[in-house]
Amino acid sequence: MFNWQAEIPLIMRKSDHTRPEHIAPDDDIEQSLRPPRLEQFAGQEKIVQNLKIFIQAAKQRGEPLEHVLFTGPPGLGKTTLALIIANEMGTSVKMTSGPVLDRPNNLAGLLTSLQEGEVLFIDEIHRLTPAVEEYLYSAMEDFRLDIVIDQGPNARTVQLTLNRFTLVGATTRSGLLTAPLRARFGVTNRLDYYDAPTLFGIVKRSSDILNVAVDDEGAMEIAKRSRGTPRIANRLLRRCRDFAQADRSLAAFGGKVTSEVADHALRALEVDKAGLDEMDKRILLYLIERHGGGPVGVNAIAAAIGEDPGTIEEVYEPFLIQQGFLLRNLRGREATGMAYAHFGRSKARAKGPGDPQLPLGFEEGA
Numbered sequence: 184m185f186n187w188q189a190e191i192p193l194i195m196r197k198s199d200h201t202r203p204e205h206i207a208p209d210d211d212i213e214q215s216l217r218p219p220r221l222e223q224f225a226g227q228e229k230i231v232q233n234l235k236i237f238i239q240a241a242k243q244r245g246e247p248l249e250h251v252l253f254t255g256p257p258g259l260g261k262t263t264l265a266l267i268i269a270n271e272m273g274t275s276v277k278m279t280s281g282p283v284l285d286r287p288n289n290l291a292g293l294l295t296s297l298q299e300g301e302v303l304f305i306d307e308i309h310r311l312t313p314a315v316e317e318y319l320y321s322a323m324e325d326f327r328l329d330i331v332i333d334q335g336p337n338a339r340t341v342q343l344t345l346n347r348f349t350l351v352g353a354t355t356r357s358g359l360l361t362a363p364l365r366a367r368f369g370v371t372n373r374l375d376y377y378d379a380p381t382l383f384g385i386v387k388r389s390s391d392i393l394n395v396a397v398d399d400e401g402a403m404e405i406a407k408r409s410r411g412t413p414r415i416a417n418r419l420l421r422r423c424r425d426f427a428q429a430d431r432s433l434a435a436f437g438g439k440v441t442s443e444v445a446d447h448a449l450r451a452l453e454v455d456k457a458g459l460d461e462m463d464k465r466i467l468l469y470l471i472e473r474h475g476g477g478p479v480g481v482n483a484i485a486a487a488i489g490e491d492p493g494t495i496e497e498v499y500e501p502f503l504i505q506q507g508f509l510l511r512n513l514r515g516r517e518a519t520g521m522a523y524a525h526f527g528r529s530k531a532r533a534k535g536p537g538d539p540q541l542p543l544g545f546e547e548g549a
């Protein structure tokens with residue numbers, strides 16, 4: 184029998200297939216699947232429309248684009264849009280990230296190396312140190328940098344004038360951005376989860392680029408079960424192709440990703456019909472089984488399932504809330520009637536802490 188685990192790089196855990204975060208083995212493929220122009224960027228219509236106008240206007244004035252901030256869960260296209268902005272402006276991009284820019288000197292070196300109009304992309308911008316952030320303010324506002332040279336009695340400030348550049352910042356943790364930094368962006372965009380028809384288009388485009396045989400039903404099955412996230416859709420497409428090629432029980436499908444093949448593969452990867460993965464299920468079942476549905480504070484959930492509270496808040500919850508499985512209010516998190524129905528549980532039967540009932544339909548990936 185085909186051992187799919189042996190075919191997958193070792194560092195990937197089973198649930199890595201549906202982790203929305205970027206993982207290193209995907210680097211090259213992600214690169215090849217990035218749409219290079221706004222025209223090819225699917226979904227996020229409002230953001231795309233506005234960017235088109237701002238880019239056109241800036242080009243007409245012969246000025247760099249104003250600083251742009253992208254926020255939103257991982258894998259929705261923040262980095263992709265940053266690269267597209269540089270392409271559309273006909274300029275190049277220098278890429279860095281908050282944790283890398285740990286000293287003001289690093290930032291100064293980078294800023295002084297920027298060409299007129301160039302894009303500086305800072306990923307995980309919420310992780311800049313306060314000292315570096317302080318430096319960035321005047322650079323963003325007046326394209327000016329005050330550098331202190333030497334120490335003690337010889338210390339003096341030198342003012343450098345920078346080329347005008349566009350800062351594109353990205354963060355999955357918008358709640359951790361300071362107000363002064365946020366205020367210095369001319370344009371702020373929050374990316375949202377994609378609907379299934381849009382993801383369908385993305386899967387079809389990726390299958391053309393990667394030369395994967397997938398029919399419309401197969402592509403739709405993947406689109407519906409990708410947590411609204413292009414990165415996951417692209418990854419699941421590749422895993423489905425592996426199953427189509429190498430799982431002997433699917434030989435009859437001739438290597439094509441049909442809806443049957445996709446369903447088989449996604450079940451094996453523990454992605455259920457609604458696209459919920461292991462972590463989503465753990466969160467919801469913890470609320471349902473242990474707390475009669477809630478409300479429960481995020482820290483208690485985090486401790487119970489072994490995940491960082493911030494990650495739960497900004498990566499997992501938004502999708503569960505958007506899909507109607509979870510409510511977030513001042514008292515905590517609550518599982519909705521839809522969550523109960525999804526796991527074949529009835530709210531009346533849940534007795535709260537210590538309820539020994541097993542999650543019905545959990546094994547089958549209800």
Ligand SMILES: Nc1ncnc2c1ncn2[C@@H]1O[C@H](COP(=O)(O)OP(=O)(O)OP(=O)(O)O)[C@@H](O)[C@H]1O
Binds near residue numbers: 217223259260
């Ligand atoms: N609108 C889109 N159309 C087509 N492909 C997309 C779109 N958005 C994202 N992708 C694909 O999804 C992958 C992940 O996108 P990207 O790296 O831009 O996400 P991100 O928001 O920067 O994630 P992170 O927060 O982890 O940095 C890319 O390889 C890209 O090909």
Ligand SMILES: [Mg+2]
Binds near residue numbers: 261262263306353
């Ligand atoms: Mg990114």
